[in-house]
Amino acid sequence: MSIPSLSGAAALTALNPREWNAETCAAVASRLENASATHIADWAVATFGRGLGVASSMQDTILPHMFGARLAGVDVLFLETGYHFQETLDTRDRSAREFPITIVDVMPNLTVAEQDAEYGKDLFARDPNLCCFMRKVDPLARALAGYDAWVTGARRVDAVTRSQMPVVSWDEKHGLVKINPLARWDDADVERYQVDHDLPRNPLTSQGYPSIGCAPCTRKVAPGEDPRAGRWSGQGKTECGIHT
Secondary structure, eight states, X not given: OOOOXXXXXXXXOOOOGGGOOHHHHHHHHXXXXXXXXHHHHHHHHHHHGGXXXXXXXXXXXXXXXXXXXXXXXXXXXXXXXXXXXXXXXXXXXXXXXXXXXXXXXEOOSSOHHHHHHHHOSOHHHHOHHHHHIIIIIHXXXXXXXXXXXXXXXXXXXXXXXXXXXXXXXXXXXXXXXXXXXXXXXXXXXHHHXXXXXXXXXXXXXXXXXXXXXXXXGBOOOOTTSOTTTTBSTTTTOOOOXXXX
């Protein structure tokens, strides 16, 4: 099977979902490595259409804007862990009002109260890996079962664990294509896109929170600290498990 050359999104013909695998994803990733984020978004929409789910943590509203502009009503998956900052929830709600997207709140099996009753209060402080699995990793896996591909806002500069992340890959864990259109972006690229499109902002990003997760597991970052130093601080944990 041949992968069409990169001469516009329409030239990258969609494959049958069953034809996608590590090899086909690697071939497309090679062609798209130096493409712009918007070109990758064009390709993703042209290739997968309604089979596409866009994950957003609402740290920023770049992906809801970028994909809503290309596919009206696109599903934007938000992991409603029950522990979010109110500012993050407000950013989600504003995105739903301002962009032509469909917010899909991805819910854990247990409410926070039910989890406290079964596992003890504040599991996040005693076993953050288990808490993340139950409130993020497992719910996302169930939600992604209905899609052919998913989009993330992960960037190579976020963490050393993401430094080699391709723009397109085969997600073996979920059995679908994973697309990272912002993989090559740095902070200046993020800022430029937000300014150019006058996007809604999560106010926490200007209050010392360069990386935003659940409120109990996120602290402000001091000047000069690694941007992700405020995530699971003091617990020897840098990822929730979604991208690893």
